[in-house]
Amino acid sequence: MSDKRLKPAPLANEGLPPEERGLFCDAAPREYEPARGAWENFLNWARSESLWLLGFGTGCGAIELRPLMTSRFDMYRYGIQPRPTPRQSSVFVIGGYASVKTLKRIVRSYEQMMGPKFVVALGSCTINGGMYWDSYNTIKRIDQYIPVDVYIAGCMPRPEALLAGFQELKRIIKAGDGEGQNEYARNFDWYKANQKKVIKDWNMPDYNW
């Protein structure tokens, strides 16, 4: 009698045409045990001092990231640099509103990032819908769809507010609380149900490796 807990059921991947299902991985995400003690503290320090953002401007908040890169606010001195591919980045900045079309890409990019990964949500739209609270096309709470570590309020938050938000993220990582990847794996079914409720044309795998 096999123990179902040890090998979870494969994902349905119903959004894919049948001839493509064999090409995509059908295993659900799993949790990863953090190391313990001083070693994990050291690794968390390294993770917090080398934050690589995903260079994907999801909404109007992305315009606040550009002054950060230039010489006046200079985020490079905090170890933050933008990377163009989700495989190499560890921080996903949700810049403002997320329309349903963008949310599909956000989910896909977030799942392709390697853990430990962190999400910084910019602006009021990610908190309660912001100025698009009555729109038929934007979601109102981003943390129903991906786990969020830090919210930065404002419309838009100024670069100084962003730097303060990144300092808060570093504090959270150093305290060992940046476990968004494990939270996503633990509540995977809930997140996936929420995502599929709003993203109507799901034509990608259930978990984008």
Next chain:
Amino acid sequence: MNELATRLAGRYGARDWHDQRKDLAAATVDVARIRDVMAWLRDEEGYRHLSFMTAIDNIERGVFTLAYALRNHGTGHGLIIHADVGRDDPKVDSIHLLWGQAWTYQREMKEWYGIDFPGSPRVDEEFVLEGWEGPPMMRRDFDSLAYSDATYAERPGRVTHDPAAHMRDRLFPEAAR
């Protein structure tokens, strides 16, 4: 420009000519003759540029009003042609053979208002939204707030600081009673 107004009225029954500016005028024609009017204006009168094409939802009159913005670069004059089409099952002749760019506008109006342009290339494909299953969303009887409340989860604790509500409740409570 009054000669153009007279010619339009005589040939195609255009009405309600209105000079908005020295270089901008508007007129209304029947939607059944829209293709003839467009072709004549483009070929004979020199309005060779289709600047813009959109629709207005006049729900009080029960029609969609299409607006075609043409421009004559020779004289520098712009002309907006309005045409009313009923809100139930709107179908309009496509003008994509006169101007190539019209297919984009017509695809947008199909998605946003539900106005069909039979024969226009790719008019049934999704344009701006993906996987949209609701009614055409620019119609004025589409309640965006109700749809948003029903579909997207809300974070509790949102308060309003609407000045009208504040005045009614705090400053003039006796008037509310």
Next chain:
Amino acid sequence: MEPTLLGRIGYAFVSLFVITNYGLLLIGSMARISAKVQGRVGQPVWQPYIDIIKSSAKRNAIGHGVMFYLGPVFRLAGGIGTYMFIPAVFGSVVFRNFSDSGDLLLVMYFIFFGQLGMALGAGEGGHPYSAIGVSRGLAQMTAFEVPFALSVIAVAVQYGTLDINAIVAAQQGGFARWTLATNPLAVVAAIIAFLGMSGHNPFSVVIAPQEIPIGPPTEYQSNLLGMLQTNRAIFNGAKLVLYMNLFFGGATNIVAMVIKTFLIYFVNVFVGQAFPRFRTDQSIRFFLGVPTLIGIASVIIAVI
């Protein structure tokens, strides 16, 4: 007293350790200097170390097959192999590496070998942008190898040997005996080829971070990325030490090596800050034009 084979291997590890740290600090300090040029504060000098620790501390990684893993391994082998056959400090027992076991042609082979392995590995990743970056990289490499090979031939003909130790020995005894003074055209051709080798502007189309997501290393993450970053330091150090030995008189102590290689790398930063990016066909046409002619001229001068 000649050390045993085991002793030499131990010294080789020490030398590799030194060049790795030097390369990482060089990358960090050059990034900081570039930032100062742009009016910023810039990242700390030790940032490459933190990046490598973070990349290695990732909790999961994905693979695309055996060749995908072998790509960075080949690249690291190319980097270490290049370094191992060059004497870092002339006359030193510790930093002699294995330079008496291999000559200049072997070193040039290892420079090419790393790039080829990376091309195979990146192609296995299955990302279309990796394939674009790989084709650009190999095309550009074919182009800049021409002036580089010509200047190496000129140096070999001039000194009559392919052994790097002998070439360095022939340049001892003052500035007038450096290749820079005796055959400056070879140095010019080689420095121009060096700009192409290090992938800075104007020849950064291979990586092209804003245009195609980072080119060949698009799919590489976690441990593999850490390996690639380490190799970048070793490879940079190896190429700089090679240039120092061939053209600038070698070094008789560590301080001279650090100063000379730092100044050679500065040429890259100077040119890189001032130029935008060339397209691949523009850079190929550039390398096969004037630098090749300079290289041919340097060979002729060496023969006469």
